[in-house]
Amino acid sequence: MPDGAVMSKTIEIEVLRYEPAEGSAPYTQSWTIPYTDDMSVLQALQHIKDHVDGSLTYRWSCRMAICGSCGMMIDGVPRLACSTFLRDFPAGKIRVEALAHFPIERDLVVDAGDFIGKLASIRPWITPKVEKDLAAGEFLQTPAQLERYEQFSHCINCMLCYAACPQYGLDNRFLGPGLTALLHRYNVDSRDAGQEERMQLAHSEEGVWGCTAVGYCSEVCPKQVDPANAVNQNKTLSAVDWFARFLPGSRAA
Amino acid sequence: MSARDTYVRPMRGWWRRNPFFVRYMAREATAIFVYLYALLLIAGLVALRNGPAAFDAWLAMLRNPAVMSFLFASLGVFAYHTLSWFRIMPKTMPPLRFAGRRVAAGAITAAGLAAAAIASGALVALALA
């Protein structure tokens, strides 16, 4: 080994690939590429696409864990490719697959239509309690009021929690972790008065009652949103409401 | 939707693919022991109602080797139920504040485990007295 020579490390990237065609099946393809300690899985995919096989297809954008585009299964765990680093896989090989529980469109791209469709259904906006003129100024909140919903507002819609949730995988009518967290974010915002409509969704079998408290969603969330907490808090709220509606003086459901 | 020939991956064997899911299944499987123990308990209540001979037969059944193995296993399983129950409990609760600070999930779990130790301990003390 001559002095000054640099041995570059290599890593094998195994990808589950898929080309859409009637009756076609996914297949595995591997590439061995050089890497440096600062490289992410996303950069590895970009290296392959730029220098080896331009047909490799994947989503990405910000490469800094804020856009939520690059979610995929890395060694069977839902992760963002831009913030998963090759140096953390000393075995010298990683397996990359499209995000679990979603239909594969092509290679590492999934059909996110179900998630996007449901997103609109939860009314993800403030329904103001009182109509306020712009000239009257902002709706004010105390730090305590902010704390009730803030963590749930950090969701970047990356869908890792859906890939983590076996109940969503078994039945995709389930509203799912991320969108229940977002639903909760609006419900507990002091400025909002839209709880009744959102709770119709939550109270249903496809709402919070599809959850069996696996808890993996909160484990994989890159933004510490804790969707498991949002869903299970709403189980308690939904259950209390189920019984309370029979009490005199409450509005019938 | 399938105009684009998307591929849907099967869910069979999903829980075996990840240690987190295996632990989840283990937690859920504790219910098998809870179910069987409850049936054993009810058999004991029916035997008690039927008189001393029937109840003695139930007590003798508790000493049957297969039943003893089940009971020993159940002791461990119930302990695991207690642990996993109080581990998941913080997830079902809204944020709690105490003395101006947010109560950590670990504190809630610890409190639950302490309560279980006291309750189960009291039961054992009562029975041995």
Add this chain to the structure above:
Amino acid sequence: MKKRSNAPVYWSLFGAGGMLAALVGPGLLFVTLAAPPGYADALRFAQGFAGKAFLFACASLFLWHAAHRLFHMLKDLGVRVGPGSWMLCYGVALAGTVAAASALLAIGF
């Protein structure tokens, strides 16, 4: 308008049974193994109001807790849950509840 689920009823029973099992389960198992009461002690305990309540709660709520978890476990394992599964889980919980209540009442005060 989505149909409201009746899961809260089962879930509340599941929660109550799970909490009771978590708190007294290990103790109960220890007593069953190490120091099960003889007929006279057991009868006296079961005739008391507190004893009745405790034994009924354990017998019934443990079954409702287990039923709910087992039912969902069957779904997790890919079983298409129908009336048969419901009977095996919740049906047995219902039957067990009735059996426990009737036995405890017959034991008297």
